[in-house]
Amino acid sequence: TGQAQSPLFDDAKVRHIIAVASGKGGVGKSTVTANLAYALKNAGHSVGIIDADIYGFSIPRMMGVRTLPTVIDETIIPAIKDGIKIISMGFFVEEDQAVIWRGPLLHKAIVQFLTQTFWDKLDYLLIDLPPGTGDVTLSISQTVKESQLLVVTTPQPAASNVAQRVGELARKANFRILGVVENMSYFIAPDGSYQYIFGSGGGQELADKLGCQLLCQIPLDTSIREAGDLGNPVTSLKANQSAKVF
Amino acid sequence: TGQAQSPLFDDAKVRHIIAVASGKGGVGKSTVTANLAYALKNAGHSVGIIDADIYGFSIPRMMGVRTLPTVIDETIIPAIKDGIKIISMGFFVEEDQAVIWRGPLLHKAIVQFLTQTFWDKLDYLLIDLPPGTGDVTLSISQTVKESQLLVVTTPQPAASNVAQRVGELARKANFRILGVVENMSYFIAPDGSYQYIFGSGGGQELADKLGCQLLCQIPLDTSIREAGDLGNPVTSLKANQSAKVF
Numbered sequence: 001t002g003q004a005q006s007p008l009f010d011d012a013k014v015r016h017i018i019a020v021a022s023g024k025g026g027v028g029k030s031t032v033t034a035n036l037a038y039a040l041k042n043a044g045h046s047v048g049i050i051d052a053d054i055y056g057f058s059i060p061r062m063m064g065v066r067t068l069p070t071v072i073d074e075t076i077i078p079a080i081k082d083g084i085k086i087i088s089m090g091f092f093v094e095e096d097q098a099v100i101w102r103g104p105l106l107h108k109a110i111v112q113f114l115t116q117t118f119w120d121k122l123d124y125l126l127i128d129l130p131p132g133t134g135d136v137t138l139s140i141s142q143t144v145k146e147s148q149l150l151v152v153t154t155p156q157p158a159a160s161n162v163a164q165r166v167g168e169l170a171r172k173a174n175f176r177i178l179g180v181v182e183n184m185s186y187f188i189a190p191d192g193s194y195q196y197i198f199g200s201g202g203g204q205e206l207a208d209k210l211g212c213q214l215l216c217q218i219p220l221d222t223s224i225r226e227a228g229d230l231g232n233p234v235t236s237l238k239a240n241q242s243a244k245v246f
Numbered sequence: 247t248g249q250a251q252s253p254l255f256d257d258a259k260v261r262h263i264i265a266v267a268s269g270k271g272g273v274g275k276s277t278v279t280a281n282l283a284y285a286l287k288n289a290g291h292s293v294g295i296i297d298a299d300i301y302g303f304s305i306p307r308m309m310g311v312r313t314l315p316t317v318i319d320e321t322i323i324p325a326i327k328d329g330i331k332i333i334s335m336g337f338f339v340e341e342d343q344a345v346i347w348r349g350p351l352l353h354k355a356i357v358q359f360l361t362q363t364f365w366d367k368l369d370y371l372l373i374d375l376p377p378g379t380g381d382v383t384l385s386i387s388q389t390v391k392e393s394q395l396l397v398v399t400t401p402q403p404a405a406s407n408v409a410q411r412v413g414e415l416a417r418k419a420n421f422r423i424l425g426v427v428e429n430m431s432y433f434i435a436p437d438g439s440y441q442y443i444f445g446s447g448g449g450q451e452l453a454d455k456l457g458c459q460l461l462c463q464i465p466l467d468t469s470i471r472e473a474g475d476l477g478n479p480v481t482s483l484k485a486n487q488s489a490k491v492f
């Protein structure tokens with residue numbers, strides 16, 4: 001296809017690119033991306049986010065972004081929230097509109113996000129990938145020369161079965177696997193007991209299959225969900241216990 | 247496209263067709279489909295399941311199906327578990343293989359499942375749709391004349407925002423909306439207190455937006471997850487508390 005001619009992302013000014021992936025939807029991939037962005041910002045780094053989850057974009061809502069990006073000629077200036085630069089499909093369609101794009105259009109939209117957005121100098125650019133290993137992820141890997149991959153999973157052993165698919169993708173796309181984050185690992189009940197509602201071991205199993213580390217286990221915590229619904233990820237509320245995990 | 251010529255599903259021998267949809271992945275759509283199948287069987291009905299979630303098939307594992315379907319000439323004889331007939335993409339690809347099919351191939355595969363499988367007489371045929379409103383769902387609506395739609399959601403208000411998309415789909419596809427099932431509605435802690443980890447109200451909000459009933463609220467319950475992992479949905483273990491909800 002003509003994709004070999006499509007422009008490459010100029011990553012000269014971006015120190016680290018981290019793509020955040022998951023095998024299935026609903027495991028907390030966007031929640032981890034939003035909280036990681038704040039954790040990196042709180043540590044003094046400059047951070048950008050590309051919400052590439054075209055069909056299920058949720059970063060604008062989770063980050064509580066009220067300003068829109070501006071477009072000057074062919075250049076997109078990202079929206080900014082608490083100093084974090086953000087670009088998302090969600091800025092260009094209504095939340096309740098279905099996005100039904102086919103392959104070539106998707107590829108073009110992603111390449112535009114990557115090559116026509118003006119990020120300036122960034123320490124970290126986080127890319128919230130769609131769940132699974134579809135064609136958007138392939139387009140990104142063709143446009144971005146060097147990227148690291150963070151894989152989010154839940155504790156169910158079945159969820160870790162998607163490991164081979166994500167691992168296969170990383171090899172094909174020359175992503176370096178940074179590690180695995182296990183989310184919803186346990187719920188601390190009012191009596192202090194740990195409830196393993198979604199089981200346990202899936203994160204470690206996935207890390208073993210992918211030959212990388214299990215970086216952390218994030219509890220199932222009502223305040224994480226509440227913060228996401230309000231558009232203020234929990235790490236932006238520094239004192240929170242779960243924020244320390246991020 | 248030539249799809250107008252594609253064969254229609256002969257539903258003369260099937261009394262009710264129920265398509266099970268969700269806006270996002272990970273809300274429990276396949277868990278609800280598998281448990282509903284057992285609940286209908288336990289009530290004395292003959293039941294079939296089509297796992298049309300091509301990219302994220304999980305019905306064979308959740309139902310613990312060990313036998314494969316057989317293909318005689320052009321006819322597919324479904325696999326059977328506890329008297330429930332089942333057909334799935336999962337029977338034709340390895341669980342760790344990525345399925346990357348584009349539009350026309352997907353449409354053809356779905357039409358084959360619908361028109362070339364020998365179901366014989368069925369009281370209920372359940373179709374586990376892919377999450378969201380993509381092209382597989384559109385292909386099914388073009389092939390099946392009359393179907394009812396069951397929408398699965400979780401309590402977060404944001405999850406109910408996908409309502410318009412599913413509602414739009416139902417109108418376009420002349421599905422009759424049967425109702426909404428809210429899953430993971432509350433967790434009963436060891437001290438008996440109700441924990442609303444994923445919030446509350448999303449199910450009712452979605453039912454109101456779609457102009458239908460909130461049929462039931464299913465608790466977040468470790469035994470539901472364990473049963474799914476073991477391939478024996480909780481309703482097949484009749485005595486279980488959560489099974490009564492189904």
Ligand SMILES: Nc1ncnc2c1ncn2[C@@H]1O[C@H](COP(=O)(O)OP(=O)(O)O)[C@@H](O)[C@H]1O
Nearest residue numbers: 025026027028029030031219220221224225228
């Ligand atoms: N650790 C957690 N504790 C509680 N709720 C969580 C947690 N992680 C995610 N959630 C909630 O689960 C839902 C799905 O998370 P999301 O990040 O949208 O998943 P994904 O991006 O994988 O589809 C959201 O409502 C979110 O607030």
Ligand SMILES: Nc1ncnc2c1ncn2[C@@H]1O[C@H](COP(=O)(O)OP(=O)(O)O)[C@@H](O)[C@H]1O
Nearest residue numbers: 271272273274275276277465466467470471474
């Ligand atoms: N009510 C529930 N309580 C506990 N775990 C659940 C419940 N519903 C679903 N699960 C678990 O959540 C995970 C996702 O469910 P699944 O049915 O695969 O979702 P979907 O089909 O929407 O992607 C599975 O591991 C399943 O066992």
